[in-house]
Amino acid sequence: MTLTVIFAYLAAVLVIGVWSNRRLAATGEDFFVAGRTIGPFVLLMTLFGTHMTSFALLGASAESYRIGIGVFSLMASSSALMVPIVFFFVGTRVWAVGRRLGFLTQVQFVRARWGSDGIGLLLFVVLVLLLLPYLLIGVMGGGVVLGQITDGAAPSWLGSLLVSGVVIGYVTSGGLRGTAWVNTFQTAMFMLLGAVTAILIVTSLGGVGQALDRVAESRPELLVRGDAIHPLRLLSYTLIPLSVGTFPHIFAHWLSAKRAATFKAPVVLYPVCIAVVWIPSVLLGLFGNIDFPGLDGAASNSVLVRMIALYAPELLAGLLGAGVFAAIMSSLDSQSLSLGTMFTQDVVRHYRWGGDLDEARQVRLGRLFVVGVVGTVFLLSLVAERSIFALSVWSFTGFASLLPVVVAALYWRRSTAAGAGASILTVIALWTWFFVRGIGDADYSVGGTGVMPVAVVFAGSTLAMIVGSLLSSPPTPERVARFIP
Amino acid sequence: MAAGAARVTAYAALPALYLLHNDLWFWDDPGRFLGLPVGLSYHVLFSAVVVLAMWRLVRVAWPGDVLDELAGEVDDDGVDRR
Numbered sequence: 430m431t432l433t434v435i436f437a438y439l440a441a442v443l444v445i446g447v448w449s450n451r452r453l454a455a456t457g458e459d460f461f462v463a464g465r466t467i468g469p470f471v472l473l474m475t476l477f478g479t480h481m482t483s484f485a486l487l488g489a490s491a492e493s494y495r496i497g498i499g500v501f502s503l504m505a506s507s508s509a510l511m512v513p514i515v516f517f518f519v520g521t522r523v524w525a526v527g528r529r530l531g532f533l534t535q536v537q538f539v540r541a542r543w544g545s546d547g548i549g550l551l552l553f554v555v556l557v558l559l560l561l562p563y564l565l566i567g568v569m570g571g572g573v574v575l576g577q578i579t580d581g582a583a584p585s586w587l588g589s590l591l592v593s594g595v596v597i598g599y600v601t602s603g604g605l606r607g608t609a610w611v612n613t614f615q616t617a618m619f620m621l622l623g624a625v626t627a628i629l630i631v632t633s634l635g636g637v638g639q640a641l642d643r644v645a646e647s648r649p650e651l652l653v654r655g656d657a658i659h660p661l662r663l664l665s666y667t668l669i670p671l672s673v674g675t676f677p678h679i680f681a682h683w684l685s686a687k688r689a690a691t692f693k694a695p696v697v698l699y700p701v702c703i704a705v706v707w708i709p710s711v712l713l714g715l716f717g718n719i720d721f722p723g724l725d726g727a728a729s730n731s732v733l734v735r736m737i738a739l740y741a742p743e744l745l746a747g748l749l750g751a752g753v754f755a756a757i758m759s760s761l762d763s764q765s766l767s768l769g770t771m772f773t774q775d776v777v778r779h780y781r782w783g784g785d786l787d788e789a790r791q792v793r794l795g796r797l798f799v800v801g802v803v804g805t806v807f808l809l810s811l812v813a814e815r816s817i818f819a820l821s822v823w824s825f826t827g828f829a830s831l832l833p834v835v836v837a838a839l840y841w842r843r844s845t846a847a848g849a850g851a852s853i854l855t856v857i858a859l860w861t862w863f864f865v866r867g868i869g870d871a872d873y874s875v876g877g878t879g880v881m882p883v884a885v886v887f888a889g890s891t892l893a894m895i896v897g898s899l900l901s902s903p904p905t906p907e908r909v910a911r912f913i914p
Numbered sequence: 915m916a917a918g919a920a921r922v923t924a925y926a927a928l929p930a931l932y933l934l935h936n937d938l939w940f941w942d943d944p945g946r947f948l949g950l951p952v953g954l955s956y957h958v959l960f961s962a963v964v965v966l967a968m969w970r971l972v973r974v975a976w977p978g979d980v981l982d983e984l985a986g987e988v989d990d991d992g993v994d995r996r
Contacts, residue, residue, distance in 0.1 A: 498954040502935070506957040506964075510931055513968045521977070525984035637949055645944075652951040654941045664936050689981040697968045700961040708958060914983045 431578055434747025435754060438618070439595050442611055442758065446599020449607035457791035460604035461533045461770045463685040467609055469694035475609040476682050476695050477702045478616030478759035480512070480673055483570045484821065485706050486623055486753055490733040493714030494724070497651030499658040500714075503666050505707035509700035511670035516696050519674045519832075520683045522839045524692070526912055527684045534767075535680050535835075536775040542838045542912055543846035543904065551853050552834075553775050556677055559827045560764060562820040564802070567761040568593055568810045571754060577734040578750040586811060592754065593807040596762045600769075600803075601796040605685055608762045615755035620705050622752035626737065626745060627709030630716070633740045640716045648718050659879025668883045672828035674835055678763035681770060761803075769798035819871065823864055830856045830886040833894045841898070842909045848898030855893035859886040920974040927967045935960060 458464055467475070482488075492500040523538070532538050535556065540549035568589045575588030599607050634640040645652055654663075673679050686692060710733075717724075717732035720739060724732060737746050773794045778786045786794070834852050837844035863882035867873030874880055937960075940953045947955040 498951050501954055502937070502957045506935060506960050509961040509964050510935060513964070514928060517968070517971060521981055522984060525981045529984065529986035641946070641951065649944065653944055653953055660936065660938055660941070667932065667935060689978065689985065690976075693972045693976070696972055697965060700964045700968070704958060704961050711954070912984075914980055 430743040431747040431750060432583065434744065435575070435578075435591075435750045438751035438754065439591060442615065442755075443595055443598050445614055446607040446611045447602045449599075449603030449610050452606060453604060455792050456788040457533065457774070457786075457795070458531070459606070460792045460795055461766070461774070462681060463604065463606035463609060465528060465685055466687050467606075467682075467685040467691065468687055469691045471609050471613050472682065472686055472691050473695045473698055473702070474616040475612040475759075475763075476516075476679065477699065478612040478619075478756075479678055479682060479763040480508075480676075480760070481616075481619075481706060481756060482567065482760045482821075483574065483753050483756045486619065486710055486749075486756055487570075487574065487730060487733055489707055489710035490714030490717065491730045493651075493711040494717045494729050494732045496657040497648075497653070497655075497715065498711065499654040499663075501707060501711045502654070503658060503663055504669075505703050505711070506700075507663075507667040508670040508673075509703045511667060512673050512703075513696045513699045515671060515674040515832075516683075516692055516699070519835060519839065520679075520695075521689055521692050523680065523835075524683050524686050525689060526839075530911065533681075533684065534771050534774050535675070535677055536771065537779075539834070539838065539849065540779075542908075543844075543849055544908060545846035545850075548846050548849050548853070549775065549779075551850065552831075553771060555827070555831070555853060555857065556675075557768065557771070559824050560677060560768060561806070563824050564761060564764050564768075564806045565809055565813055566821055567757050567764070568803075568806050569813060570757050572810065573730075574734075574750060574753045574757070577731045578746050580738075589807055589810045592757055592761065593803050596758050596765060597800055597803050600762050600766050600799050604792070604795070605681060605763075605766060608766055609682070609685065611762065612759045615759040616702075618755040619752040619759075620702065622748050622755075623706055623709045626733075626741070626749055626752075627713055629745065630713060630736055630740045634716055634719065637712065640712075640719065643719045644715055647722065651715060651718065659874070661879035662874060662881060665879075665881040665884040668829055668887050669822070669825045669881070670829075671832045671887070672825040675828045675831040677767035677771060678760070681767045682763065765799050765803045765806075766795075768802045769795045772798040772802075819868065823860070823868070826863075826881075826883040826886060827856060827860050829883050830860065830890045833887070833891040837894050837898070838912060840913065842913055843898055843903055844894065845898045845901045845904055847901035848894045848896070851897030852890045852894040855889045856886055859889045917974065924967070924971045924973075924975045927970070931960075931964060931967060 453459060454464065489500060530541060536549045536553045539552050540546060571592030572585030572588035575583045576585045599611050631637055631640060713733055713736060717736055721732055721735050737749050773791055777794055834849050867882060875882055875885055937956050940956050943952050945952045
């Protein structure tokens with residue numbers, strides 16, 4: 430039953446993606462940014478689905494199981510505040526400049542803003558290196574989830590293969606429009622299924638109040654922040670959601686908006702979407718302590734799956750599996766397409782490998798790169814260690830720390846290529862320094878103070894941008910005027 | 915309220931919300947509010963307040979003119995080209 434539901438869901442996703450192909454005009458702009466025609470509802474749903482990974486369902490409940498209610502303030506309400514701010518101040522301007530100048534990638538944007546090929550190439554390398562582990566986590570997550578839900582009956586490589594194959598199918602078929610349509614469906618699925626799962630399980634536990642009373646008897650420390658989270662960790666963790674401003678896949682969705690006003694719905698309603706997904710996840714993780722006390726390490730990651738197996742096996746397990754697959758694929762599709770876009774536009778087209786690229790060849794190449802990227806990631810998933818999951822917060826740290834480059838490009842007339850280069854190089858240096866010291870320690874903070882490394886890397890990046898720009902010659906007014914009115 | 919003042923208050927709400935996100939005052943409070951632990955219900959309500967703040971930001975501070983100019987949807991004389 431479980432596998433039947435999952436296969437039925439994957440088939441539905443493929444049908445939507447392939448159907449979107451009927452609307453595809455064979456141009457690069459249509460394939461890579463949906464011809465800039467996406468409306469407010471689809472933009473909201475696809476941005477949210479792209480941003481939320483399977484962590485919002487499985488990881489959030491596992492973290493809540495371990496450290497309690499504090500996980501909501503740390504990861505959910507911080508995103509509810511910071512992500513709409515980034516959409517308002519950064520996303521709208523990126524869309525407007527991208528529309529007028531015809532940009533499809535961040536690297537094109539940066540090259541044009543500062544007239545520097547080298548800065549563009551440096552950014553390309555950093556973005557690809559930060560994004561690859563993120564893709565790998567998604568593909569491996571598919572395998573892990575299928576194994577957990579089927580109680581080990583399905584091998585992990587099968588889940589990874591399913592996720593990879595379905596994503597390749599609908600992304601190459603419909604491009605960004607197909608991705609956006611499928612994401613809208615998938616986002617609705619994982620929001621709905623998360624809520625249904627929570628209602629069924631909480632009802633079985635006698636309601637929220639009774640379940641909280643039982644947690645309070647055995648683990649009262651989980652109902653407060655206490656020592657589980659350092660106040661400085663909460664303060665500095667708020668910078669992590671700024672990564673949404675530099676993710677290549679989010680950038681592509683911004684460019685796909687039909688008009689500036691399309692952004693109003695995502696700006697206002699994003700916190701609602703976050704609450705709908707995260708409140709059930711956090712409560713279920715908390716209540717996992719009632720029936721499954723004492724899980725530690727990797728075992729605690731499966732607390733939600735264990736609860737479903739106990740309270741609502743078979744159909745609900747299949748539906749939850751579909752919901753988690755939805756969360757995984759709605760990120761993986763946009764990430765793989767954005768990498769395909771970058772390789773096509775920023776490398777092959779920019780350096781004119783094989784001569785000029787006409788529209789049809791851009792689309793063909795984009796599809797080939799998507800197949801290559803996802804195929805390579807699938808092969809890597811067969812040999813990668815499970816510890817790769819710890820890389821996600823490091824990936825976010827890197828992306829968040831690049832935001833000063835984007836903000837300077839959009840708002841600071843005096844910013845220069847030297848400043849942008851200094852900022853990116855500072856991110857590389859500080860990120861590496863902290864990564865070497867902190868990898869393997871989930872609670873790592875700067876000098877044990879509770880401050881997350883992102884705060885230092887972000888500050889260093891900002892400072893380097895300012896100093897590097899002021900020490901170099903200002904850009905020409907004509908160049909600046911194309912980006913800042 | 916004048917448009918300029920409304921815009922300023924909409925912008926000023928953002929750093930204020932950033933500070934309010936760090937609710938040290940409920941850090942170790944084991945009480946409940948609206949049926950949830952107060953440290954959780956505070957942040958659920960906080961998210962609702964963010965929705966209102968963003969709604970107001972979009973209403974009074976939407977940079978439509980700047981975005982139209984940047985997107986090339988008005989010409990140099992301010993005439994709509996769409």
